[in-house]
Amino acid sequence: MLYGIAAATASFLLAALLAALLRAPALSLALVDRRRRRPVPLSGGVAVALVTGLVAGVGDWTGVVPLGPAAGRLLLGALAAGALGLAADLWRLRRRWVVAGTAVAAACVVPYGETGPVAGVLAVGWITLVAAAFRGLDHADGVAGTVGVVTAFGVAACAAAELRDGLAVALLALAAALTGLLLHNWHPARIALGACGALFTGFLLAGAAVFTRAGHPPAGGAAVLFALTAPACLDVVLVLLSRRLAGRPVLRAGPDHLAHRLRRLGLTPQGAAVVVGAVSCGAVPTGVLVHTGRVGAPAVWWVAGAAAAAVAGLLRVRVYGPRHGAGAQGRVPGPARPRPTRGACRVPPEVADTPGGASSRGTIFPVRQARRAEEDQVSAPLRVRNG
Numbered sequence: 001m002l003y004g005i006a007a008a009t010a011s012f013l014l015a016a017l018l019a020a021l022l023r024a025p026a027l028s029l030a031l032v033d034r035r036r037r038r039p040v041p042l043s044g045g046v047a048v049a050l051v052t053g054l055v056a057g058v059g060d061w062t063g064v065v066p067l068g069p070a071a072g073r074l075l076l077g078a079l080a081a082g083a084l085g086l087a088a089d090l091w092r093l094r095r096r097w098v099v100a101g102t103a104v105a106a107a108c109v110v111p112y113g114e115t116g117p118v119a120g121v122l123a124v125g126w127i128t129l130v131a132a133a134f135r136g137l138d139h140a141d142g143v144a145g146t147v148g149v150v151t152a153f154g155v156a157a158c159a160a161a162e163l164r165d166g167l168a169v170a171l172l173a174l175a176a177a178l179t180g181l182l183l184h185n186w187h188p189a190r191i192a193l194g195a196c197g198a199l200f201t202g203f204l205l206a207g208a209a210v211f212t213r214a215g216h217p218p219a220g221g222a223a224v225l226f227a228l229t230a231p232a233c234l235d236v237v238l239v240l241l242s243r244r245l246a247g248r249p250v251l252r253a254g255p256d257h258l259a260h261r262l263r264r265l266g267l268t269p270q271g272a273a274v275v276v277g278a279v280s281c282g283a284v285p286t287g288v289l290v291h292t293g294r295v296g297a298p299a300v301w302w303v304a305g306a307a308a309a310a311v312a313g314l315l316r317v318r319v320y321g322p323r324h325g326a327g328a329q330g331r332v333p334g335p336a337r338p339r340p341t342r343g344a345c346r347v348p349p350e351v352a353d354t355p356g357g358a359s360s361r362g363t364i365f366p367v368r369q370a371r372r373a374e375e376d377q378v379s380a381p382l383r384v385r386n387g
Contacts, residue, residue, distance in 0.1 A: 003064050004169050007055045008176040014054070015180030018047040023184075023191050031089055033192055040189050042089045045197015048177045049082040052204070055177075056170035067166035070111055074207045075170060077109035081131060082200030089194045095251050102199060103128045109207055114214035119221075126225060127206040133232035134202030135195055136239065140259035141187035142273035147231050147280050148178045148201045154228055154284035155205055158212040158291045167208055174204060187269035202232070212291065220290065223300040227287030231279050234258060234307050238314055246320055254320065261317040282306075 026032065026041035033040045056075055059065040067075065084101045087093055106127035112120040137144040152175035159168040178201065184191040193201070209228050213221035226233060235258040242256050243249070262272040283303045289295045 003059065004172055007059060007065075007169055008172045011051050011055050011173040011176035012180040015047050015051045015177035016183050017180075018051060019044050019181050019184050019191050022047055026191075029090075031194075033194070040192045042192050042194030042196070044181045044185060044191040045082060045193040045195070045200060046086065048174070048181055048193065048197045049079060049200040051177045051180075052170065052174045052200075053079055055173040056166070059169055060166060065166050065169045067170065068164075070109075070211065071164065071167045071170065071208075073109045074167075074204065074211065077105045077207065078200050078204040080105045081203040082196045085135070085195030085197070085199035089196060098195070098199075099128060099132060102131050102203065105203070106131075106207070111211065111214050115210070119218055123210045127203060127210065129236065130206035130229050130232055131199045131202035133229070133236045134205075135198040136235055136257055137232060137259070137276075138193045138195075138198045139255075139257050140263075140272060141189040141192075141269050142182060142185055143259045143276050144193050144198055144201070145178045145182045145185050146273050146277040148205065149175045149182070150277060150280035150284050151205050151228060152178065152201075154288050155208045155212065157288050158224075158228075159208060161292050162212050164212065167211065171204070171208055174201065187273070205229070220297045223297045224287045224291045227283050227290065227300050227303050230283035230287075230303055230307055231258070231276055234279070234310060237307075238311050241311065242315055242319070245315070248320070256319045258314070260319060261314045264317050264319060279310075 022043035023041050026043035027039070031042050033042055053075060056067060060067040060072065081102050084093075084098060084105075088098050103124060106124045110120045110123045110127070115123055134144055134148065137147055152171045156168045156171035156175070159165075159171060181191070181193070181197075185193070206225075206229065209225050213224055238258060238261070239256055240250060243252070243254070248254065258276060259269075259272045262275055263269070267275065286295070286299055286303055290297055290299060
């Protein structure tokens with residue numbers, strides 16, 4: 001217990017200090033998020049990953065709180081996912097390569113002996129999905145960090161209930177490091193997690209949740225995993241449904257995430273982060289109570305119902321602009337008029353629609369139109385010469 005408090009305190013201070021120190025190098029290397037109104041450095045995730053790995057490694061090296069082989073592989077896999085995210089921040093790697101690399105790292109850390117082959121494959125997909133979901137939450141100031149702190153405390157409680165003290169201390173260090181980062185990531189953010197920190201955080205949280213539920217019934221395990229990561233799952237489902245319904249490519253980025261829609265409803269950036277954090281505070285304790293046996297697995301249905309209602313309501317919030325080719329006010333223009341062929345004259349509107357009912361629209365002559373004086377001469381009686 002004393003080492004856990006000391007580890008959390010050290011992680012908080014080190015992460016806050018290291019994030020401030022890494023801001024200037026990130027700006028000089030152009031490691032910034034350009035999707036915001038002003039460039040925000042993406043080096044916050046480096047600080048979180050380094051501090052969490054350092055504190056957990058010191059506890060395992062000194063023997064005070066050993067991680068064990070399985071938890072050690074999980075931490076190394078999370079660090080590998082963070083390194084892949086750092087490469088994506090630096091060189092703008094394609095999403096498919098990032099997802100594939102995260103899946104490979106997850107496949108190397110899942111305890112197949114305790115989960116079984118089928119559940120192990122599903123666990124690989126789950127870890128990959130949650131890691132990608134945390135990357136999506138990092139589009140707004142303070143949202144990913146707030147959700148990560150609440151989720152880390154919940155998963156640490158589940159790990160402590162399973163007597164996995166080393167894993168619980170590592171998760172407490174992660175929660176404290178994210179709290180230290182929030183000092184710089186709260187709106188207006190001076191630094192962000194980036195793909196490095198988001199993939200590291202999501203990977204470690206999802207992998208730790210899988211480790212704590214290994215050996216339990218699959219149905220109850222799925223319910224606990226969903227409750228522990230409900231905000232991230234809500235954001236993924238919301239984004240995928242909205243893009244499919246709008247006919248947009250699934251991998252095409254846009255302002256359609258959970259925090260973006262809350263902003264559209266009139267919330268401030270701080271208010272959006274608080275609301276998403278409140279959702280975590282409602283869902284994560286439910287997962288902890290189900291895991292410890294205080295309540296039954298059907299309690300998760302309340303979380304699922306609330307999430308479904310939130311998705312149905314937030315899908316009605318308009319976040320996409322007019323499609324390509326629409327007018328400035330969102331109106332689709334009518335069919336384009338045919339362009340005249342080369343050499344043909346343009347017919348003025350007053351000539352095209354004559355009052356006598358004879359319309360020259362569509363009858364285009366390659367001759368010069370007559371003026372008023374010439375029309376008077378033509379209307380006069382003609383004299384036939386030599387006739």
